[in-house]
Amino acid sequence: MTDTLKIADKTFRSRLFTGTGKFSSSKLMQEAIVASESELVTVALKRVDLHSTCDDILMHLKQDHINLLPNTSGVRTAKEAVFAAQLAREALQTNWIKLEIHPDPKYLLPDPIETLKATEILVKEGFIVMPYINADPVLCKRLEDVGAQCVMPLGAPIGSNKGLITKDFLKIIMEQSKVPVIVDAGIGAPSHAAYAMELGADAVLVNTAIAVSKNPVQMGIAFKMAVQAGRLAYQAKLAEVNQYAEASSPLTSFLNE
Ligand SMILES: CC(=O)[C@@H](O)[C@H](O)COP(=O)(O)O
Numbered sequence: 001m002t003d004t005l006k007i008a009d010k011t012f013r014s015r016l017f018t019g020t021g022k023f024s025s026s027k028l029m030q031e032a033i034v035a036s037e038s039e040l041v042t043v044a045l046k047r048v049d050l051h052s053t054c055d056d057i058l059m060h061l062k063q064d065h066i067n068l069l070p071n072t073s074g075v076r077t078a079k080e081a082v083f084a085a086q087l088a089r090e091a092l093q094t095n096w097i098k099l100e101i102h103p104d105p106k107y108l109l110p111d112p113i114e115t116l117k118a119t120e121i122l123v124k125e126g127f128i129v130m131p132y133i134n135a136d137p138v139l140c141k142r143l144e145d146v147g148a149q150c151v152m153p154l155g156a157p158i159g160s161n162k163g164l165i166t167k168d169f170l171k172i173i174m175e176q177s178k179v180p181v182i183v184d185a186g187i188g189a190p191s192h193a194a195y196a197m198e199l200g201a202d203a204v205l206v207n208t209a210i211a212v213s214k215n216p217v218q219m220g221i222a223f224k225m226a227v228q229a230g231r232l233a234y235q236a237k238l239a240e241v242n243q244y245a246e247a248s249s250p251l252t253s254f255l256n257e
Helices: 026-036 056-060 078-092 112-124 137-145 167-176 190-199 216-236
Strands: 005-007 010-012 016-019 040-044 067-071 096-099 128-133 182-184 203-206
Touching: 016 026, 016 216, 026 056, 026 216, 067 078, 078 096, 078 112, 096 112, 112 128, 112 137, 128 137, 137 167, 167 190, 190 203, 190 216, 203 216
Parallel strands: 016 040, 016 203, 040 067, 067 096, 096 128, 182 203
Antiparallel strands: 005 010
16 A cells, blocks of 8 residues: 555655755756655745746756745745745746745744734635744644645754754644644754654655755665655554663573573
8 A cells, every 4th residue: 555645636655855955056956856756846936037937946847756846935924925925826837835934044933923824815815835834833733724734843943954853842743733744944864854754744844954965866865765764663653662671582590490
């Protein structure tokens, strides 16, 4: 039986979503993404030439199995985000949008109030909204209530590579969410991605760790395998953590009964 992930009208075989920033060339970006087998790839609207039919980034992402997910990175308010999403829909012919509203350039932390406001408006306008947010279980429920198709809580600040520093809150989100939970940002190593999947994430989104590694193609493969391993482990149910030792074989003494 194939283990797939459904978000809105699309079904994904891969639970690794990827980003397109920070690669040293578009060709390398394409090779790494293809090697990772990612099927949902986010691209910052501000980085593409919406008036050109042969934008370098977009040209390299023209593959049958790759779905484009424009993101609103760079906007500071709900109003700007809505405008950016409308532009993306027009130019890229998709109503999918990764909603990112982070006005503070130092930590790039998402603004929860503007994100909720924008989600409400965009859902009403027929968008499939994938909001990037802090790992806030209450906000996740509010976003779900207004029609977000998934939630994308951060593991750590974007580009920090710190891993799942929000893990306790991610666990609550995964326990409560009725929409897919995609752990996004700060995932700095395949082991972080595997851990997120072991916890029960539906998918992860990784950009920096693949793009800036010495060998992005190999790292793309490493992330693919880590996500698969973490997912399998989650499905197989991990053994409980015990306070005390538990012998693996009977504790009878050797030779004398
Ligand atoms: C590309 C993108 O959407 C990023 O904003 C995303 O959050 C990934 O973060 P990392 O670069 O830390 O993987």
